[in-house]
Structures are given as C-alpha cells and as structure tokens.
Amino acid sequence: MRKRMGTWAGPAGIVILAGVMLSACSGGGDGKEGAAAGQSDKPKGPSTVTVLMSKATNFPEDNLVIQEIRKRTGINVQVIAVDAPDYENKLNTMIASSSPPDIFRSASKAKIKELADNKAILPLDDLLAKNGKNIMDNKGKYLKGAGFIDGKNYAIPTAYVLGNGLAFRQDWLDKLGLKVPTTLDEYDNVLRAFANRDPDGNGKKDTIPLGLMIAADQTFDHLFAAYGVPMKTGVLVDGKVVPWMLAPGYLDAVKHLNMMYNEGLIEPDFATVPNMQEFEKLWNGKMGAFQFNPPGTTQNWLTRYIENPKPTFVYTVIKGPTGIGGNTRFVREDKGPWTHISSKAKDPDAAMKVLDFLNSEEGDRLTWAGVEGQQYTMKDGKFEWIKPFDDAVQLRNVGGFAYNGISQRLDGMEFQLMNEQTRKGIEMSVNSPIPDAYIFGVPEIERDKKKVLDDLEVEFRTTAIVSKGGNLDKMYDDFKKKYLAEGGTAWIEQATAIYKKEQADFKK
Incomplete structure (x- = not known):
C-alpha cells in the first residue's frame, strides 16, 4: 500500500521557518512574480524542474x-x-537555505496555511487553467479543500482513498451456518459464535472474533458509525460543531465496546498491540473480522495468509439502533498529502506540466508499471507482467512504482488492477458515509492543544472499554469536563466559526 509523507516540524520549528520563508521567498503569492522570474531566468533548452519526494x-x-x-x-x-x-x-x-525544490508535498492542513501565509507556495489556479488539463479532468472537483485559501488553490490533494472496509471471514460464517451480519444484534451474535464455536477447528477456544488497535483508529470506525459518530470528525449539535467524542452516541458506542471486551469478543490487547502483530493474527488464521483498507485485506495480503486453502472474506456495513451505519465520510478534497509548487520555482509552467503528466493516464501507467512492452503487456485489455518485472525489486530497479508518490491519478492503473472483491470493498466503504460537520480549516486551539485533547480521548476510551463494573456515565462526565476545560470549549467555538464561513464560501 502507499506510503505517506512525513509531517512538518512542530510549532516551534514552524515559527522559525516562517521568518525564513518571509525573507527568502520573493513574489507576492499571486503567481505572477514567480512566473515573471521564470520568463527572464529560463535557460535555453529544456527547463529543469526539481522535485523532492x-x-x-x-x-x-x-x-x-x-x-x-x-x-x-x-x-x-x-x-x-x-x-x-x-x-x-x-x-x-532546503527552504531555509533559499533553495526549495520546485515541487514538494506537505502532510498537514495547518502547514498548507503556513506556507500560503508566508508566500512560500504559488496559487495554482492560472497554472492549472493553462497546463493542468489532466489534473482538472481527474481531480478538479476536489480542489476546494484544505488548499483552497481566500479564494485561491494552493495545493493539489492526493484525493486518493483506499477505503476502510469491515471484512468477516466468509469461510467461518459458512462453517458455522451464519449469515453476513448487517445489524448490531447480528454482529454481536456472529462474534460470539467466532469466540465460542471453534471456527478454526483446532479444538481450542483461542480465536479473536474482532481485531482492534488503538494504534489504528480505523479499526473502530464501523462500531462508532453504527451509533452515528464519525471518528475524528465534528458533528452539528444545536447549530454548533462539536468534536466526535462529545457527539450523541459516543458513550453508547464505548459501552458497547466495554461489553464486547468483557465477553472476549475483541482483541484483548487492543490498547498496546502493534499494528504488525495484529496483522499477523489475521494472516495466521486467528481472527474472524477486521476493519482495514481492502487493498490490504483482500489484495496485497493474499500471499501473507498461511492457511491452505486461503481464507475468504466478505465486506459488510453494520447499522445501529437508528438505522445508521457505514463509515466516517471520505473527503477527497481534504485527502493529503498535498502537492505544491514553490514560489521560487524558475519555471512554474514547466512544473505544472510535470504534475499534469503524472496525473495523466499515460503518466500513471508509466510510473506504476514501467514501459508497456518492456515491463508489462496489455493483451485484449488484460494486464500481464513481463518477467522478471513481476518481482517488485526488479520493477523498482527500472523505476516502476517509484515516482507515483509525487502526484498520482485517481482510479488509475493500481485501482483498475485490483480484484473485484477489493474494488467492491472500497466502493462500499466510500459510498456508506454517515452525517458529519466536516471542516477544512484548523481551529487555532489545535496548534497547541491537539495532542493533549486527542490523548484525553484515547485515555478515556481505553479505560472505559476495559472497565469491569465501573460507572461509565460518571467517567464520561468527568472526561467531558476535563476535555472542555483543556481547550474543548475553544475548539467548539472556533470550529463552528470555520464551518459557517466555509459553508458560505463554498456556496459562492
């Protein structure tokens, strides 16, 4: 699966970097100075465009x-x-030394604002109109997101989603005579059967019905969604945007998880288990259900499963008491990392031409699989590797799957070559959003308090889930008071203001 870019420096580093940017970056941020400089400084022959990846x-x-x-x-x-x-x-x-790359990425919404405010990146609207046809055709409708600031586009979002599908072992369901669950009651009953009826046939009660990891919030997504709670996203309550852990339904979801933990229906070490160890439990045939990216579960991991025959899976959506179920909404407009063109680029037009090529069908195929006829063939629309390039190392040696991380096409060759079940899993998760009050901007309080606030939620969720006989209502009341006092109240005020402004701006 794709690797994500690293994040920028923390707040202290940003303050220092901001001053450097202001002194180092020429141009007023409307794209004209950079383009003009490009006209006067452009060397004879092919333009040179530098890319950091x-x-x-x-x-x-x-x-x-x-x-x-x-x-x-x-x-x-x-x-x-x-x-x-x-x-x-x-x-x-590179930025501090006044020699930034022409093309680079950022991985945080807050950093895009820093870059734009300090005129370190160019607005892209004119460049896209002139040299970005493939980008506009493929991603144009997703440009009004985190990189859309004061009416200008400063970033091209990845906009790429792998989905987040809840998969059950179909072979275990068949063996135990169970149907695919779609309600919470059916879900609980299936997991109890996975826990108690020896689905792996080894005569022991040693299976993990549902895999969960605090280290990967997405593994919890379906359960919170069943109670109408979009993880990591705000919801509208009485005209205000409130964080997901204060949304109606959050405590009900935690209570459900507490019941599951005490009945042995979830990963007992969910609070501490590393990702790879949890994956291995799935690969080794000890886990009955897991929520993760379908390209992992039913595509890339097919060679990882040790059982013979291989396990089979089915994706499903679990609906809760009010009939709501699915996933936290995938907002392609806000899906990073985001690609920028430096305000110091000598030839911004050439930089945009490079990005546009990478987002074209031709560029996507080249960067993903190499050169047709040398690394692969297309016969009657069917893709086939040419040996030895079916080996990932050999493909990398010629540059295959090396450069698509710069900026890639949506639903390109990688998606087209996924098996049917994986594509359906992605489509199911993408097309099953629950209501939210998403904001693209970043509340100011997050700059200093985001980790504190996030840690408070994780601490409460973990403690409440493993509680045996504790008063969860009182624990939640205490958590809410502390959360609001630590910055939650300011977050609600600032997020609501951002939401109202964005809703008005996007309607223009």
Missing part, C-alpha cells in the same frame, strides 16, 4: 522510468528522493 525503498537514481518522464514531458526532471523519516528535515533545510 519520499521513498519507502531504494531504487537507482538513473533509471528507465525517469528517463521516459523527461523524454515524454520535454522537461529535465530532477528528483531528490529521501527516506520518508528524513523528508521533513530535508525540505525544511
């Missing part, structure tokens, strides 16, 4: 794919690829 694995700096990108765009594209953990420091260093 993160990498998950190594590949040769000079390779077939980068050569083809240069050939097909007519632009001397120079990529600086750094290990993902080093990306943030490398970018900050």
